[in-house]
Amino acid sequence: MKRGTMPTMKDVAREAGVALGTVSKVFNDIPVGESYRQRVLDAAQSLGYQVNSYARGLKAGRTGTAALILPNAYDPYFAALADNVCQALARRGYRMLLTVTGSDPDAEQQCIRMVEQNKVDGVIGLTYNPALEISPDVPFVSIDRYFGPAVPCVASDNFGGGQLAVEKLTELGCKRLAFFRIGTDVPGEPDKRLGGFQTTCQQRGIEHTTLVLNDRDGYEPFRTFLREHIQDGRPEYDGIFCNTDRLAFYVLAMLEDLGLRVPEDVQVVGFDGVRQFGNDVYYCSTIVQPVAQIAETSVDILLREDRSDLPSLICLPVAYTPGGTTRDGEHGQ
Amino acid sequence: MKRGTMPTMKDVAREAGVALGTVSKVFNDIPVGESYRQRVLDAAQSLGYQVNSYARGLKAGRTGTAALILPNAYDPYFAALADNVCQALARRGYRMLLTVTGSDPDAEQQCIRMVEQNKVDGVIGLTYNPALEISPDVPFVSIDRYFGPAVPCVASDNFGGGQLAVEKLTELGCKRLAFFRIGTDVPGEPDKRLGGFQTTCQQRGIEHTTLVLNDRDGYEPFRTFLREHIQDGRPEYDGIFCNTDRLAFYVLAMLEDLGLRVPEDVQVVGFDGVRQFGNDVYYCSTIVQPVAQIAETSVDILLREDRSDLPSLICLPVAYTPGGTTRDGEHGQ
DNA sequence: AACGATTCGTGAAACGTTTCACGACCCTGT
DNA sequence: ACAGGGTCGTGAAACGTTTCACGAATCGTT
16 A cells, blocks of 8 residues: 555645635535535545544544454354454445454454454354353443343344244144254253244144254264154154254255155244345255344444443344245245 | 553563564564563553554554455355455454455446545455456455556466366266356456367367356256257256356256256256355366465465565366265266 | 524644754864 | 673654544624
């Protein structure tokens, strides 16, 4: 970056014949006489002046940048989040610093530090690290993970999602339901999907079971479960609610391997709302998380002026969407 | 962000009993006597000092941040790019500013401006905007789009990819090949996929045709083409090379609708290497772009010290990967 | 017509770094 | 023992903004 070549506020002030402070005011939307404002704008235009946001950041403390911390950026749900948060921030004139941590606790903590050190105006984080230290110096909004009343958390209505899944599977005629889940056991909001499932099943007297695995168990126990629960060529559990779409895909594959037909023999519902390439077609029936709303709300809370009375948990409504790929009726739901 | 609460270099200097400049040197890896260095480090540790990168950015001109500009972040290829670029930058101690433009030319130009104004150290851009003005003040690396000899471009070997697709389809026994493409006609590197396809077909005397559509045409012409090229229940073109995986998915769906079997009746190869959730399973047979290498190389060139003799175009090797979903053998290839 | 209140542009100080000319100190060679 | 050269820590100046106390100008009131 060539230096000395960029015009500064001082140059603009000289060109416009006004004081330095006046120029500053113009670029900070502080009321200034219209004729002055115009002169400054013209001068800035002709000089090609642009505010140096590092000088601004240094002096004013606000930098116009917020950070988003994600485990990774390739998972479709996270990618959608990154996209929407970026747009929501841009709409408010903010830039987005994206950091992927690989879910490594050290890396995450390091990222938070980097971010503090970088003096971003705020941090939105989706992290499963239970021991994460969040500096009280930087506004923080957590997604999908409740850190306690002091840290605002935005999440889907995971409990309601579990409930919805049960309702839909029931509507589709399923009699016996199974809940599948794999993943690190962390105190995140997504845990509540199980709660919603169980509670609703119990309330309605629906036969059900759950199979919750750790990451290290791998997916095979699901296959074993499915294989061992076939009677007379038909599955004992005719409705399967998977904790994520990803798991749902595996389950669909396993069912096919086992010769079970979807949806004739068994119905499958996932969670997340992973779409094909951003259009409105979903790979499988799923509880869709309102990603755009999550992003918008998080940004909204993050940038709120009055930080004295922030909500501690915001649950956004999910929706059931039948799967329909372009391969019409493939999953049949 | 509370102010006045953060310790500064001056505080560290006082605490350590050294001069301001010495502290600065320690944090810039400029040689300093070991005893001094240790004293500074200890003092910084005990005060919880962190370099204020906005002050650094202001004074030194380097900010430790690079920007990545993408049309969006949800497309799997772009998402993978964002992920890998972020990691590559992090490995070098840089942060990544991500901006999504929605491919709107104005937005893109606006982003470039914002980014200049933000004084990032460099910009990596994937943009199809032919009229984009790139400021010579900021180091720029283009991905997938050749702007001329003055702007370094990193891309997959798209021509080679086209060639590879023809070779693989031929190996699989295909006799007549079709190339499908949809998307804005821009002078990007991906154009060369067509060139590689055609050239190779001609060289080897393989019967072939191409069907290139504009975005506004939609996908239906492909369906029409496929329907009109069936004879005796078998497709006249038994090998289809699609410009992107996305298109390949549509084509697979259309083939199924038309009652044509993959791979018995017709083989399909896509381009990009879209994976399921970051593991090594691909949805369909495809020419895989080396995303990690593209990211690494782009960052490498962007941050190169000596900017006097930069390459103008770097093509990275692609690989053919048979599709295999977890739904074993679904696409059969 | 004169005075107080209000509005609004002014310019210097400060933000926390990096950089660089300077000088203190030490080592070597005669 | 002294001069010359080299090493290395020092501290002031500068980076481009924002902020704020100040004073000039304007307006309304008595």
